[in-house]
Amino acid sequence: MSSIVSDRQFALIDGNAFYVSCERVFAPRLRGRPVVVLSNNDGCVVARSDEAKALGIGMGTPYFKIRQPYERAGGIALSSNYTLYADLSSRMMSIIGQYSERQEIYSIDESFLEWQGFRHAELDRMAFELRRQVGQWVGIPVGIGIGATKTLAKAANRLAKHHPDFRRSGVCNLSALAPARLEAYLAGIAPGDVWGIGARWAARLAGLGIRSALDLRQVDPAWVRLHFNVVLERIARELRGVACLALDEAPPPKQQIISSRSFGRLITALEPLRQAVSTHAARAAEKLRHEAAQTRALTVFLHTPPFNVSEPQYHPGVTIRLANPTSDTLALTAAALRGLLCIYQPGYRYQKAGVMLLDLAPARGEQLTLFPDDETGIPERSSRSALMAVMDRINRRMGRHTLWTAAQGVSGSRPAEDWRMNRGKLTPAYTTQWAELVVARAI
DNA sequence: TCTGGGGTCCTAGGACCC
DNA sequence: TCTGGGGTCCTAGGACCC
Numbered sequence: 001m002s003s004i005v006s007d008r009q010f011a012l013i014d015g016n017a018f019y020v021s022c023e024r025v026f027a028p029r030l031r032g033r034p035v036v037v038l039s040n041n042d043g044c045v046v047a048r049s050d051e052a053k054a055l056g057i058g059m060g061t062p063y064f065k066i067r068q069p070y071e072r073a074g075g076i077a078l079s080s081n082y083t084l085y086a087d088l089s090s091r092m093m094s095i096i097g098q099y100s101e102r103q104e105i106y107s108i109d110e111s112f113l114e115w116q117g118f119r120h121a122e123l124d125r126m127a128f129e130l131r132r133q134v135g136q137w138v139g140i141p142v143g144i145g146i147g148a149t150k151t152l153a154k155a156a157n158r159l160a161k162h163h164p165d166f167r168r169s170g171v172c173n174l175s176a177l178a179p180a181r182l183e184a185y186l187a188g189i190a191p192g193d194v195w196g197i198g199a200r201w202a203a204r205l206a207g208l209g210i211r212s213a214l215d216l217r218q219v220d221p222a223w224v225r226l227h228f229n230v231v232l233e234r235i236a237r238e239l240r241g242v243a244c245l246a247l248d249e250a251p252p253p254k255q256q257i258i259s260s261r262s263f264g265r266l267i268t269a270l271e272p273l274r275q276a277v278s279t280h281a282a283r284a285a286e287k288l289r290h291e292a293a294q295t296r297a298l299t300v301f302l303h304t305p306p307f308n309v310s311e312p313q314y315h316p317g318v319t320i321r322l323a324n325p326t327s328d329t330l331a332l333t334a335a336a337l338r339g340l341l342c343i344y345q346p347g348y349r350y351q352k353a354g355v356m357l358l359d360l361a362p363a364r365g366e367q368l369t370l371f372p373d374d375e376t377g378i379p380e381r382s383s384r385s386a387l388m389a390v391m392d393r394i395n396r397r398m399g400r401h402t403l404w405t406a407a408q409g410v411s412g413s414r415p416a417e418d419w420r421m422n423r424g425k426l427t428p429a430y431t432t433q434w435a436e437l438v439v440a441r442a443i
Numbered sequence: 444t445c446t447g448g449g450g451t452c453c454t455a456g457g458a459c460c461c
Numbered sequence: 462t463c464t465g466g467g468g469t470c471c472t473a474g475g476a477c478c479c
Contacts, residue, residue, distance in 0.1 A: 038447090039446090039447035039448075040447050040448065041445090041446090041447070042445085043445080043446055043447055044446060044447060046447075046479090060446090060447090061446090062445070062446040063445075063446085064444080064445040064446080065445085065446085067445090080447090106478095106479085107478080107479045108479075109479080110479080195477095195478085196476095196477065196478080197477085198476065198477055198478085200475085200476065200477090201476075201477085229453065229454075229476090230453075230454095231452070231453065231476080231477080254450085255450090255451080256449090256450075256451095257449090257450095258448075258449055258450075259448090259449090260447095260448065260449085261447085261448080262446090262447070262448090265444095305446085306446085307446055352447095354448090421447095422445090
C-alpha cells in the first residue's frame with residue numbers, strides 16, 4: 001500500500017488549543033494546568049487546554065457561569081491576546097508553507113496543503129517532520145490529517161487529535177488505509193462532527209436515520225440534495241472521496257467588513273456612543289484601505305443586551321449610501337455619525353455598537369459621480385488619500401493609538417474609550433512590543 | 444453584575460428589463 | 462378564446478465556519 005504513488009491529497013494542519021498553546025510558549029507555569037482563553041470582554045470560553053476540557057468546560061460557555069468551581073479546581077483564565085496569536089500564527093504558517101507549493105491559510109490556526117505524486121510513506125514522513133519543526137521553531141503542537149478531499153482531511157485531523165490510534169503521533173493519513181479500515185473510522189464520527197454540518201442539520205440527519213459520517217457517505221447524494229441542499233450534497237460527495245472543494249490559495253477579495261464590540265458596561269448617553277461608532281468607522285476604514293478597496297454603503301447598528309428579557313429590547317440599524325465610493329476615515333466617520341443620529345433613541349441601555357461596510361469595490365477604477373458629496377469633495381480626493389496613507393503608516397510604525405479622529409474622544413494621550421471592553425486577564429505582547437519582551441536572567 | 448467578533452454561501456421571492 | 466420566456470439584481474433569512 002505505502003509504495004503506491006498517490007494522486008492529489010489534502011493535508012489539514014492545525015494548532016492544538018491554539019490560543020492556549022500560544023500563551024504556554026511564554027508562560028511555562030501554564031503547562032499541565034487547566035487553562036482557558038476568553039472572548040472579547042472576557043465573556044465566553046473560546047479555547048481550552050486538555051486539562052480544562054477534562055474538567056468539563058464547554059466551548060463557548062459564558063465564563064461567569066463556571067468561574068467559581070473552575071478557579072477552585074486550579075483553573076486559569078486569560079483574556080484574548082490577539083496580537084500574540086496573530087504573530088505566532090504567521091510564523092507557524094510560513095513554516096507550513098515550506099512543505100508544499102500550494103497552501104491555503106484557512107484560519108488563524110488552520111492551514112491546508114495540497115500534495116501530489118508522493119508515496120504514502122513520504123507523505124507520512126513529511127507530516128512528522130512538519131510537526132516536529134513547528135514544535136521546535138514556534139513551540140506550538142499541531143495535528144495533521146491527510147485525505148483525498150478537504151472534508152476527509154478535516155476528518156483525519158479530528159482522528160489525529162482524538163482517536164487513540166493516532167493521538168500519540170498526531171498524524172492521521174486516511175488515504176493510506178484499506179477501505180474497510182477507513183469506513184470503520186468514519187463510522188465512529190458523528191454527523192455533527194463533520195466539517196460543514198452544524199447542530200441543526202445534525203438533528204435533521206439523525207431524524208432521517210443518518211448517524212455517522214459513514215452513513216452520510218453511503219446515501220445517494222441526489223437524495224441529500226432533495227432533502228437538504230447543494231451544500232450538504234457536496235459534503236456527502238467529499239466523504240466519498242470526490243473533491244468538490246478547491247484549495248483557495250489567494251483569499252478572494254472581501255465582500256464586507258465589520259467592526260463592532262460589546263461595551264465594558266451598558267451605555268445610555270449619546271456621546272460615548274458617538275465615540276464608539278467613530279472608532280468602529282475608523283477601524284473599518286483602516287481595514288478597507290488594507291484591502292485596497294472602497295465602499296459605497298455603510299451600516300450603523302446598535303444593540304441592547306439580548307439575554308435580559310426584562311429590559312426593553314431595541315436593535316436598530318440604518319444603511320447609508322455614499323455618493324462616491326471611498327475609504328476615507330473622515331468621510332466614513334461623518335456618514336456613520338449621521339446614521340447614529342437616525343437610530344439613537346434615549347432611554348435604552350445599549351450593550352453594543354458597530355459599523356459594517358458593504359458593497360466593496362477595488363480602489364482603482366471606481367466610478368465617480370458628477371457631483372461631489374459633502375465629505376469627499378472630488379478636488380480634495382488625492383490629498384485626502386495621501387493623508388490616509390500617512391496616518392496608516394504612522395499608526396503602523398508608532399502604535400495604534402498615535403493618530404485618531406477627534407470624534408473618537410480624547411482622554412490624556414489616548415482615545416477616550418469610555419466604552420472600552422474588559423480585558424482584566426491580558427498577558428503581555430511578548431513578541432511585538434520591546435517593553436514586553438521576556439527577559440531571561442542567569443541565576 | 445457577568446453571554447465574542449468577523450466572516451461565507453445558498454435560496455426564495457419580488458422588481459425590473461428586453 | 463384567452464395573457465411569453467429568459468434573464469439580472471436585490472433583500473431577507475437560514476445555515477455554517479473559526
